[in-house]
Amino acid sequence: MNTNITQTLDARNLNCPLPILRTKKALNSMQSGDLLAIQATDPGSVNDLEAFCKQTGNKLVSSEAAGDEFSFIIKKS
């Protein structure tokens, strides 16, 4: 799985709206179909990234919580 990740984004210890803004910035430099892996600690990022993907047409491939950390994979549309 990890071999398919095109880019990773460490958004830990960042609060709303920074995880979303950094995600958008990271996606800008990627190609369609590329996978972006994101790590975050902001609990609000779970709903926010889902809403972000829904609005921008990118695909939220996975969203997982482990303790206080959240990890996401987004496929660029």
Add this chain to the structure above:
Amino acid sequence: MNATAETLNHTSEASNTDFSLFDQQFNERFDERFEHKMKEREANHTPSMTIISTKGTLDMAYPPFILASTAAALGWDVEIFFTFYGLSLLKKDLDLSISPLGNPAMPMKMPMGPEWLRKTDIKIPNLVMAGVPGFENVATTLMKKTMENKGIATIDELRELCLEAEVKLVACQMTVDLFEMSKDEFIPEISDWIGAASFLPKAQQADVSLFI
């Protein structure tokens, strides 16, 4: 004579039936196309937001910049109109402060010290807030420290992100004249100095319009 009348009646009934069938088919087809066209229009529509920012304190600087930068990240067109004290948010040197005085919903918490102290909302009498010199400076420092601890972006950072995402920042011409400010005090990225009559038509076209 009778026969002719009968034939006529018959003919007009028949054509009535034809028309109602045509109407029905037309309406069905129209509804179908209409729905299709509306969906197409929605898909091609770029959402837009206009915000009127009127407050210049540290706490009230956050909502416009957070909403604007997030909307821009969602692909929306965003414009913020800064008027009255909101203009402070466009200064080159951002020196924003907060006042707990007259701000009764603001929690007063210590960003350092033991856990129990951090969680305690310290009630301070208005008399102290108003009468002790430097109280606002202390409150501002503590608030900035709390925000830093929690990983909240600074206003400088959020404003920079807004500019990067092409959020349009416009300023109120009248306010500058009123308070005799100099345009040199403000960041050069301000895209326009306008009045209410220039802003309102943009707000009218926007999907979301907020007054902060």
